[in-house]
Amino acid sequence: QRKVIKSSIPFKKSKKPICKIEIDPDSRIEDLTQITHHADFANKYIGGGALTGGCVQEEILFAIKPECLVTMLICARMDNNEAIIISGTQRFCNYSGYGRTWKCIESEKDTTPFDEESKYFNNHIVAIDAIPHAGPAQFQNRAVLREIHKVYCGLYNTIPENSSPSKVF
Numbered sequence: 001q002r003k004v005i006k007s008s009i010p011f012k013k014s015k016k017p018i019c020k021i022e023i024d025p026d027s028r029i030e031d032l033t034q035i036t037h038h039a040d041f042a043n044k045y046i047g048g049g050a051l052t053g054g055c056v057q058e059e060i061l062f063a064i065k066p067e068c069l070v071t072m073l074i075c076a077r078m079d080n081n082e083a084i085i086i087s088g089t090q091r092f093c094n095y096s097g098y099g100r101t102w103k104c105i106e107s108e109k110d111t112t113p114f115d116e117e118s119k120y121f122n123n124h125i126v127a128i129d130a131i132p133h134a135g136p137a138q139f140q141n142r143a144v145l146r147e148i149h150k151v152y153c154g155l156y157n158t159i160p161e162n163s164s165p166s167k168v169f
Contacts, residue, residue: 001084001085001086001087002075002082002083002084002085003082003083003084003085003153003154003156004079004081004082004153005081005082005149005152005153005156006081008149009149009152011145011148011152029057029061030060030061030064030065030091033110033111033112033113033123034113035123036122036123036124037123037124037125037126037155038061038123038124038125038126039125039126039128040057040058040061040086040125040126040127040128041057041058041128041129041130042058042078042084042127042128042129043058043129044077044078044129045072045077045078046071046072046075046078046084046127047059047062047068047069047071047072050062050063050068050069050072051069051072055097055098055099055100055102056098056099058127060095060098060102061125063093063095063102063104064091064092064093064094064095064104064108065089065090065091065092065125066092067086067088067089067090068086068089068125071084071086071127078127078128078129080146080149080150081149081153082153083126083127083128083150083151083153083154084127084154085124085125085126085127085154086124086125086127087120087123087124087125088115088118088120088121088122088123089121089123089125090110090112090121091108091110091112092107092108092110093105093106093107093108094106094107094108126151126154126155127154128147128150128151128153128154129150130147130150131143131146131147
């Protein structure tokens with residue numbers, strides 16, 4: 001699903017607090033099966049180098065959940081106001097390494113909750129591309145607001161109001 005935010009959101013004027021977040025530095029995103037929304041720090045061309053030998057976060061995600069590869073055929077380049085949501089994918093393998101050391105080590109039974117009614121796994125991959133920045137340029141207001149808008153676009157109307165923030169993303 002391609003999501004588009006057509007106008008800028010006035011985040012600076014908002015009085016709503018930022019929700020609580022939890023960071024787990026010891027886990028990989030794809031291992032957190034109780035989380036309903038996973039971040040795909042994507043290339044603006046979804047899938048990035050998944051078919052050309054890349055082996056970092058997005059490419060690994062597409063290798064262990066090959067249903068994601070279909071998006072490379074049907075989704076055009078993401079614009080600054082767009083995100084792509086991939087829902088209901090199944091994980092097929094476990095791996096070790098990253099980049100040049102990445103390798104599939106065994107098949108994996110996906111433990112993500114399965115929705116019998118929809119016949120899909122209860123997960124959503126939120127693909128949002130970031131502009132590559134080096135140094136302090138990434139902290140300029142314009143750059144930060146662009147990235148916040150991308151996340152907002154990907155999450156808007158996809159998370160129930162009463163969800164625990166720690167169970168999302």
